[in-house]
Amino acid sequence: MTAGAADELGGGFPEAARAALRNAQLRRNLRFATHTIRDKRARAVAELEDWEELREAGRQIKQRAIRHLDRHLLALEKAVTRAGGEVHWAADAAAANRIVGDLIDATGSREVVKVKSITTDEIGLNDALARRGIAALETDLAELINQLAGDSASHILVPAIHRNRAEIRELFETRLPGCERLDDSPAALAEAARKYLRERFLSARVAVSGANFAVAETGTICVVESEGNGRMCTTLPQALITVMGIEKVLPRLADLEVMLQLLPRSSTAERMNPYTSLWTGVREGDGPQQFHLVLLDAGRTNVLADQAGREALHCIRCSACLNVCPVYERTGGHAYGSVYPGPIGAILTPQLHGLERGRSLPWASSLCGACYEVCPVKIDIPSVLVHLRSEIVRRGSRDHGERLSMRAVAAAFGRPGRYRLAQRAGGWAGRVVARHPRLAQLAPGPLRAWSAARELPVPPEQTFRDWWRGR
Amino acid sequence: MRIALFITCLGDTLFPEAGRATVTVLERLGHEVAFPEEQTCCGQMHANSGYPTEALGLVRRFLEVFGEGGFDAVVAPSGSCTAMVRHGYARLAAEAGDTELARRVDAVSGRVFELSEFLVGQLGVVDVGAYFAHRVVYHPSCHALRMLHVADAPLRLLRAVRGIELVELDEAESCCGFGGTFAVKNPDVSAAMLSDKVRAVRDTGAEVCTALDSSCLMQIDGGLRRMRAGVRTMHLSEILASVQT
Numbered sequence: 001m002t003a004g005a006a007d008e009l010g011g012g013f014p015e016a017a018r019a020a021l022r023n024a025q026l027r028r029n030l031r032f033a034t035h036t037i038r039d040k041r042a043r044a045v046a047e048l049e050d051w052e053e054l055r056e057a058g059r060q061i062k063q064r065a066i067r068h069l070d071r072h073l074l075a076l077e078k079a080v081t082r083a084g085g086e087v088h089w090a091a092d093a094a095a096a097n098r099i100v101g102d103l104i105d106a107t108g109s110r111e112v113v114k115v116k117s118i119t120t121d122e123i124g125l126n127d128a129l130a131r132r133g134i135a136a137l138e139t140d141l142a143e144l145i146n147q148l149a150g151d152s153a154s155h156i157l158v159p160a161i162h163r164n165r166a167e168i169r170e171l172f173e174t175r176l177p178g179c180e181r182l183d184d185s186p187a188a189l190a191e192a193a194r195k196y197l198r199e200r201f202l203s204a205r206v207a208v209s210g211a212n213f214a215v216a217e218t219g220t221i222c223v224v225e226s227e228g229n230g231r232m233c234t235t236l237p238q239a240l241i242t243v244m245g246i247e248k249v250l251p252r253l254a255d256l257e258v259m260l261q262l263l264p265r266s267s268t269a270e271r272m273n274p275y276t277s278l279w280t281g282v283r284e285g286d287g288p289q290q291f292h293l294v295l296l297d298a299g300r301t302n303v304l305a306d307q308a309g310r311e312a313l314h315c316i317r318c319s320a321c322l323n324v325c326p327v328y329e330r331t332g333g334h335a336y337g338s339v340y341p342g343p344i345g346a347i348l349t350p351q352l353h354g355l356e357r358g359r360s361l362p363w364a365s366s367l368c369g370a371c372y373e374v375c376p377v378k379i380d381i382p383s384v385l386v387h388l389r390s391e392i393v394r395r396g397s398r399d400h401g402e403r404l405s406m407r408a409v410a411a412a413f414g415r416p417g418r419y420r421l422a423q424r425a426g427g428w429a430g431r432v433v434a435r436h437p438r439l440a441q442l443a444p445g446p447l448r449a450w451s452a453a454r455e456l457p458v459p460p461e462q463t464f465r466d467w468w469r470g471r
Numbered sequence: 472m473r474i475a476l477f478i479t480c481l482g483d484t485l486f487p488e489a490g491r492a493t494v495t496v497l498e499r500l501g502h503e504v505a506f507p508e509e510q511t512c513c514g515q516m517h518a519n520s521g522y523p524t525e526a527l528g529l530v531r532r533f534l535e536v537f538g539e540g541g542f543d544a545v546v547a548p549s550g551s552c553t554a555m556v557r558h559g560y561a562r563l564a565a566e567a568g569d570t571e572l573a574r575r576v577d578a579v580s581g582r583v584f585e586l587s588e589f590l591v592g593q594l595g596v597v598d599v600g601a602y603f604a605h606r607v608v609y610h611p612s613c614h615a616l617r618m619l620h621v622a623d624a625p626l627r628l629l630r631a632v633r634g635i636e637l638v639e640l641d642e643a644e645s646c647c648g649f650g651g652t653f654a655v656k657n658p659d660v661s662a663a664m665l666s667d668k669v670r671a672v673r674d675t676g677a678e679v680c681t682a683l684d685s686s687c688l689m690q691i692d693g694g695l696r697r698m699r700a701g702v703r704t705m706h707l708s709e710i711l712a713s714v715q716t
Contacts, residue, residue, distance in 0.1 A: 013657065014656065014657050014658070014659065014660075017657060017659055017660050018659040021659050021660065021663055027663075308566060326645055326646045326648070326664050327657075327660050327664075330660055330663045330664065331660060363652075363653065363656050363657065364657060364660075365650070365653065366613070366646050366648060366649065366650025366651075366653045366661070366664070367519060367613075367650055367651070367653070368613035368617070368646035368650065369613055369614070369616075369617035369618060370613075370617070370644075370646070372617070373617055383562060386518065386519055386521075387566070389519070389520065389521035390521040390522070390523045390566075391521075392521060393520075393521035393522060394521075397521070402520070406516075406517060406520060406522045406525055407522075407525060409516070409517075409525075410517055410522070410525035410526075410528060410529065413480065413511040413512045413514075413529055413532075414511070414528050414529070414532065416508060416509050416510075416511060419480075419511045419512075423483070423484050426484065427484065430485075445655070446652075446655040449654075449655040449656075449658040450654060450655055450658070450693070452658060452662070453658065453661075453662035453665065453666075453693075453694070453697065454662070454665065454690065454693030454694045454696070454697050455692070455693045455696040455697050456693065457485050457486075457689050457692070457693065459484065459485055460485070460486075460487055460488075462487065463483050463484055463487055464478050464482060464483040464484075464487035464490040464491065465478070465483055465506070465508060467487055467491060468506045468508075
């Protein structure tokens with residue numbers, strides 16, 4: 001997956017969604033997985049009486065962090081440097097990839113182990129490293145599955161959510177050495193991956209990670225995970241390179257108290273995640289002796305400039321919005337054409353990569369509001385979606401028919417007299433179509449799209465206002 | 472109370488029975504209902520489709536029509552249009568940087584209510600004297616549920632209806648897939664959501680599916696008719712207006 005993957009494919013989201021919907025196995029896998037996580041999250045959240053207060057605290061922390069991002073980033077750089085780490089600033093994906101590649105080259109290593117990181121997927125790091133002859137091995141189980149399959153992530157937290165156990169067993173049997181016969185129990189699959197990965201951990205000299213949070217006050221980096229592979233990567237190798245979007249910074253260490261309650265319950269429905277790794281620079285004789293922090297902009301400061309859209313930068317990548325989204329549940333992540341799928345992806349992708357890319361994504365939502373309801377930092381995703389829709393239309397909608405009809409309807413609705421005329425004309429036309437249903441197939445796009453799966457309403461002979469007058 | 476009815480463009484044009492029933496219920500409870508004929512549409516379709524300038528014209532019209540006339544409350548048979556007025560208007564005014572408009576929105580939007588929240592929350596009425604001897608399933612529409620937080624107000628009203636058999640809907644809080652222009656801009660996803668919804672409705676064995684929004688009911692009804700499920704849709708107001716004859 002490269003940064004360019006966010007390019008709008010021919011028909012954009014609607015077209016990609018149509019293809020995904022035809023895959024019955026995919027729909028079953030997604031439905032099962034999203035409903036399972038969704039229900040577990042609801043139970044985990046219900047345990048806390050002060051969940052709403054926690055969400056509000058999370059929102060305020062992120063708002064403060066983003067509002068003074070410049071100050072916090074400089075403070076972070078200072079603190080990391082003081083602790084023996086080195087900070088690198090990357091304006092875009094290419095710069096970040098070059099920096100990481102150079103750092104690995106300097107160690108002389110041709111292989112790195114990786115902690116699950118969407119940010120490095122965003123910039124297409126693995127491909128960039130491969131072009132320099134460096135092999136990057138994903139160590140998160142689901143990322144490993146995708147890597148072995150030559151597939152890309154379809155979910156923020158559960159990158160292989162689109163696959164079921166039988167598919168994974170087949171994959172392991174063909175792609176992992178010494179796994180000719182497996183059963184598809186979770187334990188057997190995990191054991192196969194563990195054996196394969198353990199040797200790699202022990203021999204790796206360089207690791208690359210992302211970051212869930214970075215604390216400006218102390219220079220501490222935080223990675224949360226479930227499998228322990230992250231702990232291996234951040235402790236065993238001699239050099240550790242962390243690539244982090246600049247929006248991940250938190251002002252104070254105490255802010256983690258709130259975030260580490262919000263994140264696991266929202267993402268994996270756990271009270272606390274199994275592994276929380278925190279490290280500050282380097283310490284002699286303990287862990288990596290070289291630490292590099294690459295701070296990535298790649299469009300983030302542009303998002304920051306948009307007052308209504310910048311909320312998207314508050315995201316802590318929990319993926320709760322994906323799991324409750326009725327659209328994601330049916331299409332899966334690949335239809336979004338980005339490493340950030342689902343509702344959060346629909347507001348992040350077009351903003352990070354420019355509105356030209358992923359311009360159909362803000363419409364990939366019925367605005368049902370389920371995402372906003374579960375967001376641990378209260379990002380009003382529906383409002384940002386609506387804002388982005390207006391931005392895209394303002395910069396030149398390609399749908400001229402829609403533009404014309406929206407203007408015509410607005411003009412008609414602007415005056416009651418014209419409104420009544422439009423009502424009568426529409427009512428008459430609607431009743432004609434009701435008598436001759438085949439007409440709907442010849443009608444303009446929206447009418448045809450509607451009647452492909454459902455019947456059209458039959459307009460009544462009398463509108464409400466006609467009835468009211470005759471009362 | 473002197474109540475202005477905000478019929479909504481969809482209710483006026485396609486589903487007048489919901490508006491008539493709203494009038495019936497409010498009058499039965501002893502209130503005076505007015506229908507300001509200058510009203511047209513709340514502007515939600517424009518605002519949500521990316522046409523805020525066009526929406527602002529309709530916002531101003533709404534505020535003119537319902538800001539005057541000395542109404543104690545404005546009631547709409549729609550959770551979605553009510554949510555637009557209560558939440559969307561302030562956002563549109565803020566994004567336009569129009570503080571005068573924001574002030575007028577503030578003065579009016581707090582008096583605009585969706586029918587069920589008005590009956591239960593404002594009037595404190597649960598039993599409206601209705602009789603409806605049918606098996607009914609209730610679909611909570613998204614905007615009423617998540618933007619207005621009507622909670623169990625509609626269910627309390629339904630439970631107080633005499634003769635009714637109220638059944639539960641599986642995955643009730645899942646969106647029906649309407650979403651305004653979403654239904655035609657992403658027709659395949661919308662249809663997939665709809666098919667799960669109508670299956671859940673049909674599986675309850677209900678004769679009638681009800682909701683607070685004619686828009687969601689238009690989607691659900693379209694799906695039910697296409698599958699010839701034999702389930703009718705009725706706006707909540709129509710059930711509340713029904714009496715024993």
